[in-house]
Amino acid sequence: MFKKHQIYKTDNYNMLSVEVQGKTLVVREISDQWGEECHTFVSRPQLMHWAENRFRAEDFAGREDELVEIMARFREV
Template sequence: MFKKHQIYKTDKYNMLTVEVQGKTLIVREISDQWGEECHTFVSRPEMLHWAENRFRPESYQGREDELEAIMKAFREV
């Protein structure tokens, strides 16, 4: 059985989850703009590096709390 972590969910069309399958981390990002994207990582540091590049502070100006919540959720995986 895989462990699934919800990073965020605004509705059924905009969400991000991480599935832990042994040592493999699978990030599923569903958005109404791009559909579903899947990213596979072999380590937590690799996934966190991707997350830091994907969720940039300049994209969250005025919504720093939202960015911090997303990054905290990634760190807790």
């Protein structure tokens, strides 16, 4: 059984979760724009590096609280 962490879910078409599969971390990102994307990481630092590049502060201008919450959830994985 894999442990699944939901990072965010705005609706059934826009969500991101992380599954911990042993030492492997699998990010499943579903968006109404791009469909489903999977990213596989072998370490938490690698995952955090991806997350910091994927969720940039300039993309969250005026919604900084949302960015802080998303990054906190990544750190809990």
